[in-house]
Amino acid sequence: MAVLVVADHDNAELKDTTAKTVTAALALSPDVDVLVAGKGIAGVAAEAATLSGVRKVLTAESDALGAHIAEALSGLIVPLMANYDAVLSPATNVGKNFAPRVAALLDVAPLSDVQEIVDPSTFVRPIYAGNALETVSSSDAKKVITVRATAFKAAEHGGSAPVEAIDPGPGAPHTRFVSEEIVKSDRPELAGAKIVVSGGRAMGSAEEFHKVIEPLADKLGAAVGASRAAVDAGYAPNDYQVGQTGKVVAPQLYVAIGISGAIQHLAGMKDSKVIVAINKDADAPIFQVADYGLVSDYKTAVPELMAALTAAGK
Amino acid sequence: MKVLVPVKRVIDYNVKARVKSDQTGVDLANVKMSMNPFCEIAVEEAVRLQEKGVATEVVVVSIGPIQAQETIRTALAMGAERGILIQTDTDPEPLEVAKLLAAVAKAEEPRLILMGKQAIDGDNNAVGQMLSALLGWPQATFASKVEVSGDKAKVTREVDGGLQTLEVDLPAVVTADLRLNEPRYASLPNIMKAKRKTIDIKTPDDFGGLAAGHLKVVKVTEPPKRTAGVKVENAAELVAKLKTEAGVI
Numbered sequence: 005m006a007v008l009v010v011a012d013h014d015n016a017e018l019k020d021t022t023a024k025t026v027t028a029a030l031a032l033s034p035d036v037d038v039l040v041a042g043k044g045i046a047g048v049a050a051e052a053a054t055l056s057g058v059r060k061v062l063t064a065e066s067d068a069l070g071a072h073i074a075e076a077l078s079g080l081i082v083p084l085m086a087n088y089d090a091v092l093s094p095a096t097n098v099g100k101n102f103a104p105r106v107a108a109l110l111d112v113a114p115l116s117d118v119q120e121i122v123d124p125s126t127f128v129r130p131i132y133a134g135n136a137l138e139t140v141s142s143s144d145a146k147k148v149i150t151v152r153a154t155a156f157k158a159a160e161h162g163g164s165a166p167v168e169a170i171d172p173g174p175g176a177p178h179t180r181f182v183s184e185e186i187v188k189s190d191r192p193e194l195a196g197a198k199i200v201v202s203g204g205r206a207m208g209s210a211e212e213f214h215k216v217i218e219p220l221a222d223k224l225g226a227a228v229g230a231s232r233a234a235v236d237a238g239y240a241p242n243d244y245q246v247g248q249t250g251k252v253v254a255p256q257l258y259v260a261i262g263i264s265g266a267i268q269h270l271a272g273m274k275d276s277k278v279i280v281a282i283n284k285d286a287d288a289p290i291f292q293v294a295d296y297g298l299v300s301d302y303k304t305a306v307p308e309l310m311a312a313l314t315a316a317g318k
Numbered sequence: 319m320k321v322l323v324p325v326k327r328v329i330d331y332n333v334k335a336r337v338k339s340d341q342t343g344v345d346l347a348n349v350k351m352s353m354n355p356f357c358e359i360a361v362e363e364a365v366r367l368q369e370k371g372v373a374t375e376v377v378v379v380s381i382g383p384i385q386a387q388e389t390i391r392t393a394l395a396m397g398a399e400r401g402i403l404i405q406t407d408t409d410p411e412p413l414e415v416a417k418l419l420a421a422v423a424k425a426e427e428p429r430l431i432l433m434g435k436q437a438i439d440g441d442n443n444a445v446g447q448m449l450s451a452l453l454g455w456p457q458a459t460f461a462s463k464v465e466v467s468g469d470k471a472k473v474t475r476e477v478d479g480g481l482q483t484l485e486v487d488l489p490a491v492v493t494a495d496l497r498l499n500e501p502r503y504a505s506l507p508n509i510m511k512a513k514r515k516t517i518d519i520k521t522p523d524d525f526g527g528l529a530a531g532h533l534k535v536v537k538v539t540e541p542p543k544r545t546a547g548v549k550v551e552n553a554a555e556l557v558a559k560l561k562t563e564a565g566v567i
Contacts, residue, residue: 014479072477073484074447074457097477100443101459104412108448113413113532116442126536131441132335136344139536178456178487182472186480195478199566224567242462242497243479248441249496257566267334274544278564280556295547295564298556308553316557318567 043070080173134271197227206262265290356434
């Protein structure tokens with residue numbers, strides 16, 4: 005059986021989540037094709053073609069696909085499923101948006117946020133904000149899966165799959181793209197960063213968040229994250245949010261500053277390799293998951309940390 | 319314009335879910351249950367549309383045990399007009415829920431379905447998208463702003479890296495994200511008023527029935543626990559450990 009991976013991209017760059025989803029797909033079948041649906045995506049397709057294990061790259065272009073509109077994506081993917089036994093996408097907002105729609109149109113049960121493939125019909129996924137793991141088996145002949153990309157290793161680059169353009173499908177006659185505001189940053193992207201520095205409610209203001217968290221992140225070459233409390237208080241933008249209702253990250257190093265460690269935050273970062281917590285409250289739950297804890301007010305700890313990093317040649 | 323709001327009764331979001339020792343699921347006995355927080359946001363948005371004169375009627379529907387009436391009653395106290403309970407003691411999977419809701423939508427003919435983006439128990443984030451597909455309606459998920467004018471809705475969505483604004487023709491399905499609004503607390507007079515509002519109790523068979531599921535839960539387990547590491551004395555010791563012991567910087 006062949007499986008289809010829907011590439012995650014912004015029309016300019018292929019996201020690392022795609023390479024991770026290819027690894028998940030290879031657990032189902034050796035015949036993995038990648039669909040790059042968007043607008044002006046030749047570069048993305050060329051990069052997808054270099055992923056090891058990819059048999060073929062399909063490209064489909066239209067304005068609606070360029071805006072990742074779910075109706076356009078599902079209209080394109082559903083007929084393609086005649087040739088595939090499974091379709092996988094990373095569980096990004098784009099993936100979560102179109103995958104259930106594809107599943108409903110195929111009359112199958114979607115499998116959301118899969119973090120482990122036990123066998124081609126059995127999957128493990130988090131429920132209750134990651135407080136429980138559900139092992140579920142699907143009786144559907146065709147599977148529609150979104151994967152928690154941080155749980156899979158990225159496929160290597162070393163292949164050279166052929167690229168084939170296909171018809172973009174019916175589009176989205178009842179949905180129109182109006183505008184988008186994408187935050188541009190020189191920092192690494194939160195979801196794929198090797199180091200993440202996150203700030204919590206203790207920051208007390210947006211100015212303080214900028215002044216404390218961002219220089220430390222830049223010194224470490226890290227992405228910036230925030231707890232839901234900090235985001236809700238307006239100290240950091242929405243897309244910084246790490247947690248069950250925000251981004252799920254699994255960097256090599258996660259530095260939590262002034263974050264108490266609510267369940268919902270832990271669900272978004274507990275798979276990080278090394279966790280550092282700086283908090284003045286020695287009883288904060290974040291210390292129960294931290295590999296290294298520093299009980300100290302961030303106001304003194306962060307400048308000292310900056311100085312210690314400089315001294316260590318960072 | 320009629321607005322339909324599906325709501326779900328789930329474990330209260332402040333309660334930590336505990337896995338049953340026989341691994342068949344999460345223990346819900348004697349646990350506080352509440353309206354799913356995302357559903358609450360959807361109800362609030364529908365009531366606000368009604369207060370602005372955009373919506374003429376807000377109908378709430380829930381699928382679940384008889385106690386889900388309380389969840390519907392909460393929505394009625396927030397300002398919805400009437401409720402429908404599709405009573406079942408089974409826990410239908412998202413595809414079946416979407417099919418029942420599609421049948422409700424065909425009977426009620428709303429111009430807008432506003433619902434939470436996901437329930438905090440199954441965390442599937444699927445029913446809104448599936449319902450929209452089954453009805454052949456456009457969808458606007460993860461909404462942080464909804465403006466309805468005439469037969470269109472302009473919806474700002476939370477997407478990876480920022481915000482996207484779409485315009486959809488009505489009827490449509492819109493799913494609520496966290497920052498769409500802050501739900502109100504129902505006032506005592508409104509709670510009293512809600513007791514007199516109608517809840518129709520129906521069965522799945524009234525809406526096409528429940529098919530056998532496509533999924534089987536093999537087991538539910540606790541996630542692997544992380545253990546607490548060490549406390550360091552100061553920043554210099556922290557950097558030294560990160561460099562030599564952990565090797566991450």
